[in-house]
Amino acid sequence: MPSFSNSNSNHKDERLSKKVSENHQQLKDIFHNSNDIIFREITIHEKRKERLILLIFTDGLVDSTEVNQSIIKPLNSFSVFNEDTKHIKEITIDNVVNIINSNEISKIYTLDEVIQGILSGDTIMLMEGFDTALKLNSKGWASRAVEEPTVETVVRGSRDGFTENIRNNTAMIRRKIKDPNLIIQELTIGSKTNTFVALVYMENITDKELLISVKEKLSSIRIDGIFESGFIEQFFEQSHFSPFPQMQITERPDKACANLLEGRIVIIIDGAPQVLLIPTTFHQLFQSPEDYNERFLYGNLIRILRYIGFFIATSLPSIYVALVSFHVQMIPSALLVDLSKTRAQVPFPPVIEAILMEVTIELLREASARLPGTIGQTIGIVGAIVIGDAAVRANIASPAMVIVVAITAIGSYVLPHYSTSYALRSIRFPMIIMAASFGAFGIIITWTWIIIHLCSLSSFGYPYISPVAPINFSGFKDTIFRATLPKLKKQAKRNRK
Amino acid sequence: MYRKYVNGEITAMQSYIIVISIMIGTGILGLSRIVSQISRQDAWISVMINGIVISLVMACMIYTVRKYPKDNFLQFTSKILTRPIGYLLTIIYIAYAVIATGIIIRFLLEMVRTWLLHKTPMWVLSFLVVITIIYMVKNGLTVVARFNEVLFFTLFFFFLLILVAIPELELVNLQPVGGSGIVNILKGTLPSFYAFGGYEVILVYYTYISDKEKPILKYSVLSVLGVTAFYTITVIAQIALFGPDELERVLYPSMNYLRAVDFPVFERMELFFTVFWCFTVIGTVGLQFLAACILSKMLFKTKTTHVFTYIYAPLIFIISLYPKNTAHLVELSDYVSYLNILFGFVLPILLFVLTLIKGGNKSNAKNR
Known part of the structure; x- marks a missing residue:
């Protein structure tokens, strides 16, 4: 601690x-x-x-x-x-x-x-x-070799990931950006651990005021020890109670380098393979290096899929609950007959059913995330049998509910940024309760809260949901859709001026 | 780019969006019914004329406030119309904005009660909305402007929903064009005024625009014209679908309009409309409420607005529960629309004319 x-x-x-x-x-x-x-x-x-x-x-x-x-x-x-x-x-x-x-x-x-x-x-x-x-200088301790990042995997892209050794990590960035304007500044944080922290930025791209404020904040950190980039993240973030991550972490040197070229600052902490990228925006949570490695069309399709995944992961259970408990008339009549047949056998109201199933899924996810690989798979099988089949046969959950929960779970895995999935979970449950109490109006109100919250959030002075608000038309080239690479390059040049 | 977005300020782009989103609100629901009661099949002409007039008023407003870029509403009204009247106008505007907020919330609740939740008590719904509005408004103009900016993107969807029934339209319902007579068409502009109401907040918000060098006059007028086009198309479509006689018996034509069309997967498309409409109205309410808070800040010379957010919130809660039923609500909203005419038409024109005269004096003084 x-x-x-x-x-x-x-x-x-x-x-x-x-x-x-x-x-x-x-x-x-x-x-x-x-x-x-x-x-x-x-x-x-x-x-x-x-x-x-x-x-x-x-x-x-x-x-x-x-x-x-x-x-x-x-x-x-x-x-x-x-x-x-x-x-x-x-x-x-x-x-x-x-x-x-x-x-x-x-x-x-x-x-x-x-x-x-x-x-x-x-x-x-x-x-x-x-x-x-x-x-x-005679440093030479045992460290992990460069391996493929385990959390952020891509199908197409480089396979190297950051390690625990800060020197390796800075070298990996240096190898990708061969430019004297790439500055790596080191300082130590932690009165007991004296951990090396490297501040990496592009001298000619990064905003000077941002740099000064980051340096000020870094030097003002008073703590005995830091072991992970999360420590610095928590010192830096504007809103501690926000479900949304206000800084990005990555294990991928290529992602870190791309962000450096976009003017962001990378903070590397010795002993942690995750580096911090600041500032960040909401839309960055939906971006992966693969979007750019893959061709224009596929890159965009994947991105749209992620936004859909985000919407599903936050709202689908609540929409289902709202439809079944309040707005039955919105369900197409052909579907309604079968739905009510299966619903009739379940003794719980939809909201209990939804929360029950969602909690089970969350338990499964937590269990399999912390267990070693082979046992984790077993947990997956147990979960599939318990949730998928037995619950339905025992009339504890309706088949439609199982489908909804499954799609929700899958939808939350689409996002490339793992910390976002915490955001999804902490939004989902309140929304289910709101939907159970006020139906579609509850969902509207919850989404209003989320949008207001996103609007008031900022990451190091940068509006979190830029470029949607405030509108920045040149920023739209790389938001929900991305432009073709030649066009993106043109934009980058203009921004530098 | 860093710290370009100072809290409490808005961009020029946000000011256009504010104008658009505050205009598109509760008015759209019954617009075609109210207007076509007077000008029959030519209701759309009334709406169009009204929109053009309002865009002129908008031009006058921007022209006036541009002369006083450093002054807020209280200051420039005091300069133009003497201090007591400036204070009086500010107080009336605060009252108007607070009451309008309550009335709009009640319209929202009526819709929610009609289409989404039939049994939930009004005060619970009102409580939810008021809490949401407090949450939105307490952080000031920047957040409210951004919220409306996000919602602006849903307006396109809104627009698509209005156009869905094109195959069902019968243009014969619109004929004879101009057949209801010029007098009736002009009379019809008055009831449509309320549907456009709200744009007068630009008088309050103009001073907070950070990049005033942008062509605000041009784009604000274009925003009004855009809304006018949207409303005109809506009214044309609804008259063409229902015909003026049937339209009189439909309480919310925009809703019933969507019921006329069958969609392959979703049933009850108007409920989707309601959902999007609710977001838009919440944005409108936020803007209207914030105007009251900002004006109070000017009046009492406090540093922040959030104190007033908490002070006015219970008031709004009570106002939203005050009308006994929909008819009573409509009756009350008629009174509000008189105030709307004062701030949306009389005041801007008065300020414009006085500024023209005074501005002439000033330049003469300089020449001497």
């Missing part, structure tokens, strides 16, 4: 001592003799005297071969070499850089920086007689 105590490190601005032994002792105390912090002492022979060098690193966070080959080996061989010939002059913190084979070396001065370096997987080098330390 996130806690919000404000205990920062006590060693802020404390300088290093010139004596290695003092620093050694102090660091040992700070780390309370943790076993994974390695202190390696090396003695170097200079012209007339010996000099003590102390390497400190965290076992497991560093690449061992890298430390052995690039740092320890050159130092030792220098030492040997120096003993024989004795013609090299004094070694200092400045010229030791020429001996070590590390690709990233920086000087640090305070104890706090030393601690940070050790904990982030760098190797720290202290030298007798200098109050400066060297931070050598």
Whole structure:
């Protein structure tokens, strides 16, 4: 659980001592003799005297071969070499850089920086007689290989997904956008976890004011630890009680890159394969990279299907309940006869029936989502038998209700953005109750509430349902329908001006 | 683009949509019946003339308010007609807007009672609507404008529904064109005025338009003409379907019109119409109610409008329950339409004429 105590490190601005032994002792105390912090002492022979060098690193966070080959080996061989010939002059913190084979070396001065370096997987080098330390990049911990994203799969499109390693993730974006205007800024958030957070944006496209406000908000976050992009999302969002996600998350580098080119900001959190895209609009929830990869016509058809899916997933059960309990006259008479025949055997009113079935479906969904794959399938079969067949035979639910619930469930899976399905669920149940109480008028009122809510929502100052309201005609080229790619490109150029 | 959409302001585009959606409201239901009682088969000509006149009034209104871009309703009426009258007009407008809101809500409820829920008590329905309106209006003009913008897209569907009965139409019902006489046609414009009512809110909302450099005059007039065309086509279609004699006996011609046609899958198409119509009317109600709140804000010089939203909401709730029955409601709405004529016709023309005179004075003063 996130806690919000404000205990920062006590060693802020404390300088290093010139004596290695003092620093050694102090660091040992700070780390309370943790076993994974390695202190390696090396003695170097200079012209007339010996000099003590102390390497400190965290076992497991560093690449061992890298430390052995690039740092320890050159130092030792220098030492040997120096003993024989004795013609090299004094070694200092400045010229030791020429001996070590590390690709990233920086000087640090305070104890706090030393601690940070050790904990982030760098190797720290202290030298007798200098109050400066060297931070050598030797990061190399075990991480998951790049795999296909599990939540956002596409039929046509790239198969790589973000991993938990922030460096891999930024590299994946860099590989797709080879442009010096792509800026990756890193900062740390979390007073205890000191998690790396990367702010990625296109210097020449992203709105400056948006950037400033995002940076301000990021630096104002006070929390002990963050482990996922959701933490930042919850700090950023305008309305905590809204069912709609006000930021988008994605596991797909191609989606992140496309959004970067549209001027959005990507926030990557170390340790989470999901990155944040801000700002977002309502219509983005219905878009998938596939819409653009696939040809114009199919891309549009799929998109219309998603909007229909959204409508079905929110309203179909309530429409059914309203029709059956209030507006029977709207049902075509041929259908009405069969419907009332099956309805007559069910002892519950339609609303109880609907809620019962919907709750069962939700239980099934939750159960199968958290279970390992093979057992998840079993749950699916159990659900199919229980809901599909047994409930109808036992006259607990009418067959029409089962169809409605099934279509509703399928409709909610059409959306490419998983967080949206929470929105659908939290809208569906109140709407069923409203429909059961006030029929079609209840649905009208509920939809009015939803539309009003959407109208008042904004994501970082951008209206949530733009370009529908406020109307922006050029934005319509990529909303419910998308224009052909050559036309979209033209629009992008115009927007940049 | 960032923070371009300041809360409390609207775009020029939204102002056109406001004009359109506040005009298309309760009036459409009985329009053709009311007008054809007077001008018979030529009702559509009355409606058209009325629309053209209103578009002229609209032009006068925009012309007037454009002279006072920084001033709100209270300020420019005070400048043109002296302070006491400005205050008086604002107070009357607030009363008018509040009462009109209640009356429109009651019309909505009557429809809901007739077509959707026959037994639910009126006060429950009214309570629901009032809560919805509070939710919409408490966040100010931007949200209300956006809401109407979203609903604007459903108006196309609305329009399609009006045209469905084309194969059933008999144009013989429209003949002889002009046969009811010029006097009757002109008399018929008066009852159709109420169907167009509401556009006068632009007097209140104009000052909140953020991009006033857009050709607002042109497009506002075009919006009115668009609504006029929509109404005229509706009336033509309904007269052609029913004929003026039968039309008199139909309470809501727009509804019965849809019953005349059989649709393959859905039965009772007019219920679909009701659903879309309800959304439109809720949008209209929001706009009308917000006008009262914004004017009160001007009057009492408060910073926000939402206080007044809560103050007026119980009033509206009571007004919506006050009429005893539909006939009583229609009677009351006639009184409201007098106020409508004051704000929709007399006041704009008066302001326009006075501005023309005063504007001339000002330029003379400068020249000297």
